[in-house]
Structures are given as structure tokens and as C-alpha cells.
Amino acid sequence: MALRDITLGQYFPGSSPIHTLDPRAKLVAMICYIVALFLGKWFVTYAILLLALAAVVKVSTVKPKALVRGLKPVVFILVFTAVLNIFYTPGEALASFWIFTVTKEGILHAFFMVVRIIMLITCTFLLTYTTSPLALTDGLESLMGPLKKIHVPVHELSMMMSIALRFIPTLIEETDKIMSAQKARGADFDSGNLIQRAKALIPLLVPLFISAFRRADELATAMECRCYHGGEGRTRMKQLHYRPGDVLFMLGALALAVGIGVLGHWGL
């Protein structure tokens, strides 16, 4: 089943040092890393960033195959970005035909852009592979805590996010089940032209929406039965605490970003 193989937001339980890091440390490190990705300018900086990523992957014990599989859905975006960059970057022309001109800068630019996107996606996947959705939303809520001062409903947002994350696998499973049931009645989702395929989705989407609304309703009732009334005065079973390792990891990522920033400033 193709749907079962979707890796979006999937968590691979494990006990590596990366798994046990504080989710906030991982989030901060990821942000630093992404900033660094966009500060890099030349092969040297990308080589350093690649090494850093490879080291974290190695320690995390996540199989590289799983990370490569996560890239499959974005192949189209990668090709699209590459093509746009190759043809639309002004500079020294290498070849031209009709209205298109390929430039040396364009090829380099496209290459760096693709590398950037691949590394960006790999590092976000690494985060979701090694952090359970619950830990992730707890981390986000804690990091966004100061925004409460300016009346941002941080708790509600993170609750919404954890519910959404929680229901992704359920909805995938449900889609799979309805799809199987309709296939058993001879529905065909894989052939025909675009319009036929869109029409073929009706028997899938109608029951899926109905069940999603039913689930939402039941969940709301269940939460009310447990007297849920938002974040005010709510305590947590699992408190987050920074440990020396977490601080070190964040500082490392910060140093990496600053270092790359300096190198980038020199044009490397």
C-alpha cells in the first residue's frame, strides 16, 4: 500500500543520544542549521554543513535509506527549482537556444539551491524521526511561551498542533481502509485521465470527511467530559529540563551557524 509508506511526520522510536535530547534543544539547533544553510555561499561551507548533518545522522541511528525515502515526494520541487535557477540567472552564457540561456552562474546557483533544499528537508525529517510528536509540541509550546505576554494563544495552538499530528496516522489508516473498501467494489483510483481520477476520489473523500467530522465531534465531547478548559492553570506530567548535553548541542549548532555566517561573509 502506497499510503502506509508515507513518512511525513513519522517518528521512529529509539534511544540514541539524539533521541533523548530535549526537544527544545533540537528545535533551536534545527533553526540554527537552517539559517546556516542560507548563509553558506560556496562548496567549503556546504561541505562543512554536510559533515555536521552526516555526523548527527550517524549518532541518531536513523537509517539513511529512510531519509532518502522522505525526499521522494519533493523530487518535483527540486527539479522545478533547478530548472528555474538554471535558466533565469543572469551571467556568463554557456549555451542558448530559442528564448532560453544557460549560464555558468545559473548552474552553480541551481546546484547550491538543490543541495540546500535537500539538506533542509533531511534535517527536518531527522527532527521528526527522532522526536515524538508529543515531545515536539511540548517543546514548541515551551519555546513560544514568551509570546503569551502579547496574548498569543500558545497553549491552544500547540494543542491544535498535537491533535493534528496525532490524527495524521489515524486519517491515513482510515483513508487506506476506505480505499480498500471502494476498491473491493471495483473502484479504480489508478487509471484514467485527470478528470476521471478526480471523480474517482469522490467515493473516498465523502466518507473520509464524514468520519473526520465525527471524530472531531467525539474528541471534543471526550475532552469536555474530562473538564478540559484550555491552558490556564494546567500542569504537566512530563516537565522539560535542559541538561548539559542539550546546552552543548545548542551551542554547537549556534557556533556552526555563526562560523558559516563568517565564512559566507568572506564569500566561501
Next chain:
Amino acid sequence: MAAIIETKQLTHIYSQGTPFEHTALDSVDFSAERGEYLAVIGRTGSGKSTLIQHLNGLLKPTSGQVLFNGTDIWESKDLTRQVRCQVGLVFQYPEYQLFEETVYQDIAFGPKNMGLDADEVDRRVKQSARFVGLEPGVLEKSPFDLSGGQKRRVAIAGVIAMEPQVLVLDEPTAGLDPSGSARILDNIRTYHQEKNACIILVSHSMEEVAREAERLVVIHRGTIPFSGPPEAVFAHGEELETMGLGVPAMTRVFARLRSMGVDLPASVYTIPQAREAVLSALHRKEGT
């Protein structure tokens, strides 16, 4: 008699190559004959749902074969699709797959997908509505306005309308009240008798399978430890208990009575049978 559908050394492994790897079926040999009423029993997670999804080609075996009338259903793409119409599969809680504006259109979904003409579709919709005991007035209603039991019967009619030679039902009575369950089991029996179709009923109610099926197939941890007529399978009472299945309540009562030295038959599964057995035992006693 030749098997209409069988599996040979069927193995299925979910999420192979990830930490979630799980062997659901392990070299299973299963077969069902034309016109047979068969029940598959096993506790939750034993692999019964995985097995039945192989029977009409919804899941592809990791290894092994699924044969329909002697040919491998994965031989060609067309064949797989044909088999889906020949082996009707009613999922658990099938009412959640309804989507059309009217009951009529929903039942017609399957036959239409088979490419039948309008007259034939109409005939089949009306016939299958009759099989499951839906009044003609219901056909024009929205399926979402019906009661739970009625929805379930509409969904079953949607599969019956494809006139499958093999009808597989995954816990068709789950979550229904006793009279609703009895009606659905009656509908299935009618279909079995009138069309001489092979029925494969998945259930974990021992009373239900003992009453309905001619042969039982027990699934436990992806294998088939026993299969045979109810009396043969229920003779393994203790093993069934350890698999979390057990035997019908009446069988247990009678086994207990027999162990206390009362002269009663062992093959009793239902209350009417128990009544007969007790009455005839009393007659014998009066006679002596």
C-alpha cells in the same frame, strides 16, 4: 471438489525493513470450496483481516500465492481486477464507506464499476436490496438518514449487487443488537442458498460461527492451527482457551455435565440444540 479460492504458503509482512516490521501471516495454506459456508475465527491481531484482504487482491503477498479457480490472481492486472468483482469483500463497519446521495446509487456503485448496462444494474440493485430486506421506499433515501443496522445492510447490498461467487464478510454483526445481527445472518444465509455462493464469515463469536458455518478455520498468530467442522474444532477446547477464543457457552456447560458423569452428547453449541439434548436425555431416563 475443487477449491474456488486457495492460498499456498501465503506470507505477509507489514512495513518490511522498518522498525515496525510485523509478520501478519506465516506460510498459510487456506482453501474454500464452491458453495461452502466457512467461518474464520481468531482474536484481534491474529491475521484474519490480513488473510481476507489477500483473497481479493487488495494486499499483495510478500511471498506465496493466492489462487482463484486454480490461477494465480496476480498473473495479470486485468485478472486482479476481475477477481475483485468475483470475490466480494465486506469490511468491518462497512457503513462508513457509504457516500452516494441515495441508497440506490450507492448499491449501484459496484455493478456500475463492472461496466454493466443500466437494466442489469437496476435488476441487481433491486435484487440485492431484497436479499438484505430493504423496503423499496428506502432506495430513494439518503444513506446518511438511515439507522445503523439499515446502513450496514445497504453496505452489504452494495457488495452483493456485484453477485460475487465468494462473499467474504469481516465481522458483519459487530456492534449490532441481537435482532439486527440475526437479520444480517439470515440475509447472508439466503444469499448462500439462492446463489450457491461460497461464504467466508469472519467472527469472534463462537455461538455465531457454530450456528452458521459448515467448517471453521482457526487463525492464531498468522498460522492455522486447526480447521474442520465445528465439533472437530471445539474438541480442542483447552487449546482454544489459551488462544483467547474459547468454545460456545452451551458446549462448555455440556462438557462440564459430561465430566460429572451425565450421559449427554458433546456436539452441542446452541440453546435450541441444548434443549433437544436435555429433553431426549430426560426421555431416555424415563424410558429406563
